Amino acid sequence: MKKLIQLYVSWFKMGLFTFGGGYAMLPMIQKEVIEKYHWATEDEVMDYYAIGQCTPGVIAVNTSTFIGYYQAGVPGAIAATLGVVTPSIIIISIIAGLITNFSSLAIVQHALNGIRVAVCMLMINAVLKLGKGNIKNKIGFLIFAVALIFAMFTKVSTVLLVIGAGIAGVVFSRIGWLKKNA
Amino acid sequence: MPKLLLMFLEFFKTGLFAVGGGLATIPFLREIGVRYGWYTMSDLSTMIAVSESTPGPMGVNMASYVGFSQYGVLGSIVVTLGLVLPSLIIICIIANFLEKFKEAKLVQQIFAGLKPAVVAFIAVATIDILVTTLFGDYTFSTFHWKQFICLFVLLALSKYKPKLHPIWFIVASAVVGIVFAF
Secondary structure, eight states: OHHHHHHHHHHHHHHHTOOSSGGGGHHHHIIIIIIISOOSOHHHHHHHHHHHHHSBBOHHHHHHHHHHHHHHHHHHHHHHHHHHHHHHHHHHHHHHHHOTTGGGOHHHHHHHHHHHHHHHHHHHHHHHHHHHHHOOSHHHHHHHHHHHHHHHHSOOOHHHHHHHHHHHHHHHHHTTSOOTTO | OOHHHHHHHHHHHHHHHOBSSGGGGHHHHHHHHHHHOSSOHHHHHHHHHHHHHSSSOHHHHHHHHHHHHHHHHHHHHHHHHHHHHHHHHHHHHHHHHHHHHTTSHHHHHHHHHHHHHHHHHHHHHHHHHHHHHHHSSTTOOOOOHHHHHHHHHHHHHHHHOTTSOHHHHHHHHHHHHHHTTO
16 A cells, blocks of 8 residues: 555656656656666666557556556556646646636746756756667667657657667567677 | 546547557547537647646646536546546556566567667657757747756756756746746
Protein backbone atom coordinates (compact mmCIF):
# COMPACT_ATOMS: atom_id res chain seq x y z
CA MET A 1 0.00 0.00 0.00
CA LYS A 2 2.84 2.36 0.85
CA LYS A 3 4.34 1.71 -2.57
CA LEU A 4 1.05 2.50 -4.29
CA ILE A 5 0.71 5.81 -2.43
CA GLN A 6 4.32 6.64 -3.26
CA LEU A 7 3.70 5.92 -6.95
CA TYR A 8 0.53 8.00 -6.95
CA VAL A 9 2.10 10.98 -5.18
CA SER A 10 5.27 10.95 -7.24
CA TRP A 11 3.42 10.80 -10.57
CA PHE A 12 0.98 13.44 -9.33
CA LYS A 13 3.98 15.71 -8.81
CA MET A 14 5.34 14.94 -12.27
CA GLY A 15 1.94 15.61 -13.87
CA LEU A 16 1.63 18.87 -11.98
CA PHE A 17 4.93 20.28 -13.19
CA THR A 18 5.01 19.07 -16.77
CA PHE A 19 4.27 21.73 -19.36
CA GLY A 20 4.00 20.53 -22.93
CA GLY A 21 4.07 16.99 -24.21
CA GLY A 22 5.53 13.75 -22.99
CA TYR A 23 9.12 14.62 -23.84
CA ALA A 24 9.00 17.69 -21.63
CA MET A 25 8.35 15.35 -18.71
CA LEU A 26 11.72 13.69 -19.19
CA PRO A 27 13.77 15.92 -16.84
CA MET A 28 11.15 15.31 -14.15
CA ILE A 29 11.30 11.55 -14.75
CA GLN A 30 15.10 11.62 -14.58
CA LYS A 31 14.87 13.29 -11.18
CA GLU A 32 11.98 11.39 -9.58
CA VAL A 33 11.98 7.95 -11.18
CA ILE A 34 15.67 7.41 -11.92
CA GLU A 35 17.56 9.40 -9.28
CA LYS A 36 15.21 9.63 -6.31
CA TYR A 37 13.28 6.34 -6.19
CA HIS A 38 15.42 4.15 -8.50
CA TRP A 39 12.24 2.73 -10.03
CA ALA A 40 13.94 2.40 -13.43
CA THR A 41 17.28 3.00 -15.07
CA GLU A 42 17.78 5.59 -17.80
CA ASP A 43 18.12 2.70 -20.21
CA GLU A 44 14.71 1.31 -19.29
CA VAL A 45 13.02 4.70 -19.50
CA MET A 46 14.32 5.02 -23.07
CA ASP A 47 12.78 1.65 -23.90
CA TYR A 48 9.43 2.76 -22.43
CA TYR A 49 9.53 5.95 -24.45
CA ALA A 50 10.20 4.00 -27.63
CA ILE A 51 7.26 1.70 -26.93
CA GLY A 52 5.05 4.59 -25.77
CA GLN A 53 5.78 6.33 -29.06
CA CYS A 54 4.25 3.58 -31.18
CA THR A 55 1.46 2.38 -28.93
CA PRO A 56 -1.82 4.25 -28.62
CA GLY A 57 -2.28 6.85 -25.92
CA VAL A 58 -0.46 9.77 -24.39
CA ILE A 59 3.30 9.10 -24.08
CA ALA A 60 3.62 10.52 -20.56
CA VAL A 61 0.74 8.33 -19.40
CA ASN A 62 2.17 5.24 -21.08
CA THR A 63 5.50 5.77 -19.35
CA SER A 64 3.80 6.12 -15.96
CA THR A 65 1.86 2.89 -16.57
CA PHE A 66 5.08 1.04 -17.43
CA ILE A 67 6.91 2.15 -14.32
CA GLY A 68 3.93 1.55 -12.05
CA TYR A 69 3.45 -1.94 -13.47
CA TYR A 70 7.03 -2.99 -12.86
CA GLN A 71 6.93 -1.64 -9.30
CA ALA A 72 3.63 -3.12 -8.16
CA GLY A 73 1.87 -4.99 -10.97
CA VAL A 74 -1.54 -3.88 -12.24
CA PRO A 75 -2.40 -1.94 -9.02
CA GLY A 76 0.90 -0.07 -9.41
CA ALA A 77 0.11 0.70 -13.05
CA ILE A 78 -3.29 2.06 -12.03
CA ALA A 79 -1.85 4.13 -9.13
CA ALA A 80 0.83 5.74 -11.32
CA THR A 81 -1.60 6.42 -14.18
CA LEU A 82 -4.21 7.97 -11.89
CA GLY A 83 -1.45 10.03 -10.27
CA VAL A 84 -0.29 11.55 -13.55
CA VAL A 85 -3.83 12.50 -14.70
CA THR A 86 -5.23 13.83 -11.40
CA PRO A 87 -3.56 17.27 -11.58
CA SER A 88 -5.02 17.77 -15.07
CA ILE A 89 -8.53 16.96 -13.88
CA ILE A 90 -8.27 19.31 -10.91
CA ILE A 91 -6.60 22.22 -12.72
CA ILE A 92 -8.73 22.03 -15.85
CA SER A 93 -11.92 21.81 -13.79
CA ILE A 94 -10.94 24.93 -11.85
CA ILE A 95 -9.88 26.89 -14.92
CA ALA A 96 -12.71 25.79 -17.19
CA GLY A 97 -15.16 26.57 -14.39
CA LEU A 98 -13.80 29.95 -13.38
CA ILE A 99 -11.55 31.64 -15.92
CA THR A 100 -12.56 30.94 -19.48
CA ASN A 101 -10.16 33.54 -20.88
CA PHE A 102 -7.29 31.96 -18.92
CA SER A 103 -4.88 31.46 -21.78
CA SER A 104 -5.24 35.03 -23.04
CA LEU A 105 -4.43 36.66 -19.68
CA ALA A 106 -1.18 38.66 -19.87
CA ILE A 107 0.16 37.28 -16.60
CA VAL A 108 -0.42 33.70 -17.78
CA GLN A 109 1.36 34.41 -21.05
CA HIS A 110 4.36 35.91 -19.26
CA ALA A 111 4.57 33.03 -16.79
CA LEU A 112 4.32 30.46 -19.60
CA ASN A 113 6.98 32.21 -21.64
CA GLY A 114 9.19 32.08 -18.56
CA ILE A 115 8.43 28.42 -17.91
CA ARG A 116 9.24 27.60 -21.52
CA VAL A 117 12.79 28.89 -20.98
CA ALA A 118 13.22 26.53 -18.02
CA VAL A 119 11.79 23.63 -20.03
CA CYS A 120 14.30 24.50 -22.77
CA MET A 121 17.20 24.38 -20.36
CA LEU A 122 16.01 21.15 -18.74
CA MET A 123 15.55 19.47 -22.11
CA ILE A 124 18.93 20.60 -23.45
CA ASN A 125 20.59 19.05 -20.40
CA ALA A 126 18.45 15.92 -20.67
CA VAL A 127 19.19 15.36 -24.35
CA LEU A 128 22.95 15.86 -23.88
CA LYS A 129 22.94 13.35 -21.03
CA LEU A 130 20.85 10.86 -22.99
CA GLY A 131 23.04 11.24 -26.05
CA LYS A 132 26.12 10.37 -24.02
CA GLY A 133 24.44 7.31 -22.52
CA ASN A 134 22.71 5.95 -25.60
CA ILE A 135 24.84 6.76 -28.62
CA LYS A 136 27.90 4.69 -28.01
CA ASN A 137 29.33 4.01 -31.47
CA LYS A 138 29.28 5.11 -35.11
CA ILE A 139 26.25 3.01 -36.04
CA GLY A 140 24.36 4.41 -33.07
CA PHE A 141 25.23 7.90 -34.26
CA LEU A 142 24.13 7.03 -37.79
CA ILE A 143 20.71 5.85 -36.56
CA PHE A 144 20.45 9.00 -34.45
CA ALA A 145 21.32 11.28 -37.37
CA VAL A 146 18.97 9.60 -39.84
CA ALA A 147 16.08 9.63 -37.33
CA LEU A 148 16.80 13.28 -36.53
CA ILE A 149 16.76 14.33 -40.19
CA PHE A 150 13.56 12.43 -40.92
CA ALA A 151 11.77 13.66 -37.79
CA MET A 152 12.90 17.24 -38.38
CA PHE A 153 12.42 17.71 -42.11
CA THR A 154 9.87 15.17 -43.31
CA LYS A 155 6.34 14.20 -42.39
CA VAL A 156 7.19 10.50 -42.05
CA SER A 157 5.27 9.16 -39.05
CA THR A 158 7.25 8.55 -35.89
CA VAL A 159 5.80 5.05 -35.71
CA LEU A 160 7.50 4.20 -39.01
CA LEU A 161 10.77 5.71 -37.80
CA VAL A 162 10.61 3.60 -34.63
CA ILE A 163 9.99 0.45 -36.68
CA GLY A 164 12.83 1.37 -39.05
CA ALA A 165 15.23 1.97 -36.15
CA GLY A 166 14.25 -1.38 -34.62
CA ILE A 167 14.96 -3.17 -37.90
CA ALA A 168 18.27 -1.30 -38.24
CA GLY A 169 19.14 -2.43 -34.72
CA VAL A 170 18.57 -6.07 -35.61
CA VAL A 171 20.36 -5.90 -38.98
CA PHE A 172 23.43 -4.06 -37.68
CA SER A 173 23.63 -6.38 -34.67
CA ARG A 174 23.45 -9.47 -36.85
CA ILE A 175 26.28 -8.31 -39.10
CA GLY A 176 28.26 -7.44 -35.98
CA TRP A 177 28.47 -3.64 -36.42
CA LEU A 178 26.36 -2.83 -33.39
CA LYS A 179 27.54 -4.50 -30.24
CA LYS A 180 25.69 -3.93 -27.00
CA ASN A 181 28.52 -2.34 -25.06
CA ALA A 182 30.85 -1.44 -27.89
CA MET B 1 -27.33 5.51 -24.69
CA PRO B 2 -26.77 7.96 -21.82
CA LYS B 3 -24.59 10.83 -22.96
CA LEU B 4 -21.97 10.32 -20.26
CA LEU B 5 -21.47 6.70 -21.31
CA LEU B 6 -21.29 7.77 -24.94
CA MET B 7 -18.60 10.32 -24.08
CA PHE B 8 -16.67 7.68 -22.17
CA LEU B 9 -16.80 5.34 -25.18
CA GLU B 10 -15.82 8.05 -27.67
CA PHE B 11 -12.76 8.95 -25.62
CA PHE B 12 -11.94 5.30 -25.06
CA LYS B 13 -11.87 5.01 -28.84
CA THR B 14 -9.64 8.10 -29.09
CA GLY B 15 -7.27 6.62 -26.52
CA LEU B 16 -7.22 3.38 -28.45
CA PHE B 17 -6.47 4.82 -31.87
CA ALA B 18 -4.53 8.05 -31.30
CA VAL B 19 -0.92 6.95 -31.61
CA GLY B 20 1.89 9.41 -30.89
CA GLY B 21 0.93 11.64 -27.99
CA GLY B 22 -1.33 14.59 -27.25
CA LEU B 23 -1.30 16.24 -30.67
CA ALA B 24 -2.51 13.00 -32.24
CA THR B 25 -5.78 13.33 -30.30
CA ILE B 26 -6.75 16.63 -31.97
CA PRO B 27 -8.18 15.13 -35.20
CA PHE B 28 -10.27 12.77 -33.08
CA LEU B 29 -11.58 15.60 -30.92
CA ARG B 30 -12.48 17.56 -34.04
CA GLU B 31 -14.48 14.65 -35.38
CA ILE B 32 -16.27 14.09 -32.06
CA GLY B 33 -17.22 17.77 -31.94
CA VAL B 34 -18.58 17.70 -35.49
CA ARG B 35 -20.50 14.46 -35.02
CA TYR B 36 -22.16 15.13 -31.65
CA GLY B 37 -22.12 18.92 -31.41
CA TRP B 38 -20.88 18.80 -27.81
CA TYR B 39 -18.59 21.70 -28.59
CA THR B 40 -17.93 23.99 -31.55
CA MET B 41 -14.64 24.32 -33.40
CA SER B 42 -14.10 27.64 -31.67
CA ASP B 43 -14.61 25.91 -28.28
CA LEU B 44 -12.05 23.36 -29.43
CA SER B 45 -9.45 26.00 -30.15
CA THR B 46 -10.01 27.47 -26.67
CA MET B 47 -9.59 23.98 -25.23
CA ILE B 48 -6.33 23.48 -27.11
CA ALA B 49 -5.02 26.86 -25.94
CA VAL B 50 -5.91 26.15 -22.30
CA SER B 51 -4.54 22.58 -22.50
CA GLU B 52 -1.26 23.92 -23.79
CA SER B 53 -0.99 26.53 -21.08
CA THR B 54 -1.80 24.36 -18.08
CA PRO B 55 0.40 21.67 -16.56
CA GLY B 56 -0.12 18.04 -17.49
CA PRO B 57 0.01 16.05 -20.72
CA MET B 58 -1.96 17.90 -23.38
CA GLY B 59 -4.15 14.96 -24.44
CA VAL B 60 -5.23 14.41 -20.84
CA ASN B 61 -5.97 18.11 -20.37
CA MET B 62 -8.18 18.16 -23.46
CA ALA B 63 -10.16 15.15 -22.30
CA SER B 64 -10.62 16.74 -18.86
CA TYR B 65 -11.82 19.93 -20.52
CA VAL B 66 -14.35 18.26 -22.82
CA GLY B 67 -15.71 16.20 -19.93
CA PHE B 68 -15.97 19.24 -17.68
CA SER B 69 -17.72 21.31 -20.33
CA GLN B 70 -20.58 18.79 -20.41
CA TYR B 71 -20.86 17.30 -16.93
CA GLY B 72 -18.63 19.27 -14.58
CA VAL B 73 -16.09 17.47 -12.43
CA LEU B 74 -17.80 14.09 -12.88
CA GLY B 75 -17.55 14.44 -16.66
CA SER B 76 -13.94 15.48 -16.39
CA ILE B 77 -13.09 12.31 -14.42
CA VAL B 78 -15.14 9.93 -16.60
CA VAL B 79 -13.84 11.24 -19.92
CA THR B 80 -10.21 11.30 -18.76
CA LEU B 81 -10.47 7.72 -17.53
CA GLY B 82 -11.98 6.78 -20.89
CA LEU B 83 -8.96 8.27 -22.66
CA VAL B 84 -6.30 6.53 -20.56
CA LEU B 85 -7.97 3.15 -20.03
CA PRO B 86 -6.96 1.63 -23.42
CA SER B 87 -3.29 2.49 -22.98
CA LEU B 88 -3.40 1.30 -19.37
CA ILE B 89 -4.56 -2.12 -20.58
CA ILE B 90 -2.23 -2.24 -23.60
CA ILE B 91 0.87 -1.15 -21.67
CA CYS B 92 0.21 -3.69 -18.89
CA ILE B 93 0.10 -6.44 -21.51
CA ILE B 94 3.27 -5.20 -23.24
CA ALA B 95 5.06 -4.72 -19.90
CA ASN B 96 4.23 -8.29 -18.95
CA PHE B 97 5.43 -9.55 -22.32
CA LEU B 98 8.61 -7.47 -22.18
CA GLU B 99 9.46 -8.79 -18.72
CA LYS B 100 9.52 -12.32 -20.11
CA PHE B 101 11.43 -11.57 -23.28
CA LYS B 102 13.77 -8.75 -22.34
CA GLU B 103 16.72 -11.12 -22.17
CA ALA B 104 15.95 -12.42 -25.65
CA LYS B 105 18.62 -11.52 -28.18
CA LEU B 106 16.15 -10.21 -30.74
CA VAL B 107 14.50 -7.87 -28.23
CA GLN B 108 17.88 -6.50 -27.17
CA GLN B 109 18.90 -5.95 -30.78
CA ILE B 110 15.68 -4.08 -31.49
CA PHE B 111 16.20 -1.82 -28.50
CA ALA B 112 19.84 -1.21 -29.46
CA GLY B 113 18.46 0.39 -32.63
CA LEU B 114 15.58 2.19 -30.91
CA LYS B 115 17.60 4.04 -28.27
CA PRO B 116 19.52 6.37 -30.62
CA ALA B 117 16.26 7.05 -32.48
CA VAL B 118 14.47 8.04 -29.27
CA VAL B 119 17.34 10.41 -28.47
CA ALA B 120 16.74 11.92 -31.93
CA PHE B 121 13.00 12.43 -31.22
CA ILE B 122 13.81 14.12 -27.94
CA ALA B 123 16.44 16.26 -29.70
CA VAL B 124 13.83 17.36 -32.26
CA ALA B 125 11.37 18.24 -29.48
CA THR B 126 14.16 20.22 -27.80
CA ILE B 127 15.05 22.10 -31.00
CA ASP B 128 11.35 22.90 -31.52
CA ILE B 129 10.92 24.40 -28.09
CA LEU B 130 14.26 26.20 -28.31
CA VAL B 131 13.32 27.88 -31.59
CA THR B 132 9.82 28.76 -30.30
CA THR B 133 11.27 30.23 -27.14
CA LEU B 134 14.03 32.32 -28.71
CA PHE B 135 12.52 33.23 -32.09
CA GLY B 136 8.76 32.70 -31.81
CA ASP B 137 8.70 30.36 -34.83
CA TYR B 138 10.77 28.96 -37.70
CA THR B 139 10.63 32.21 -39.68
CA PHE B 140 13.25 33.58 -37.24
CA SER B 141 11.77 37.06 -37.70
CA THR B 142 12.00 38.06 -34.05
CA PHE B 143 14.58 37.48 -31.38
CA HIS B 144 13.51 37.31 -27.73
CA TRP B 145 16.68 38.58 -26.08
CA LYS B 146 15.20 38.47 -22.56
CA GLN B 147 14.54 34.75 -22.96
CA PHE B 148 18.01 34.27 -24.43
CA ILE B 149 19.68 35.84 -21.38
CA CYS B 150 17.42 33.88 -19.04
CA LEU B 151 18.25 30.61 -20.80
CA PHE B 152 21.94 31.36 -20.56
CA VAL B 153 21.66 32.07 -16.82
CA LEU B 154 19.57 28.94 -16.24
CA LEU B 155 22.05 26.73 -18.11
CA ALA B 156 24.91 28.12 -16.03
CA LEU B 157 22.88 27.69 -12.84
CA SER B 158 22.05 24.07 -13.71
CA LYS B 159 25.75 23.30 -14.13
CA TYR B 160 26.47 24.94 -10.78
CA LYS B 161 23.55 23.22 -8.98
CA PRO B 162 22.98 19.96 -10.88
CA LYS B 163 21.07 18.32 -8.02
CA LEU B 164 18.35 20.96 -7.83
CA HIS B 165 14.88 19.57 -8.60
CA PRO B 166 13.48 20.71 -12.00
CA ILE B 167 10.40 22.02 -10.18
CA TRP B 168 12.44 24.89 -8.71
CA PHE B 169 13.71 25.96 -12.12
CA ILE B 170 10.15 25.93 -13.47
CA VAL B 171 8.72 27.93 -10.57
CA ALA B 172 11.59 30.44 -10.63
CA SER B 173 11.38 30.99 -14.36
CA ALA B 174 7.60 31.53 -14.17
CA VAL B 175 8.25 34.31 -11.66
CA VAL B 176 11.03 35.77 -13.81
CA GLY B 177 8.70 35.64 -16.83
CA ILE B 178 6.03 37.61 -14.98
CA VAL B 179 8.44 40.15 -13.43
CA PHE B 180 10.26 40.89 -16.68
CA ALA B 181 7.13 40.57 -18.88
CA PHE B 182 8.46 37.88 -21.24
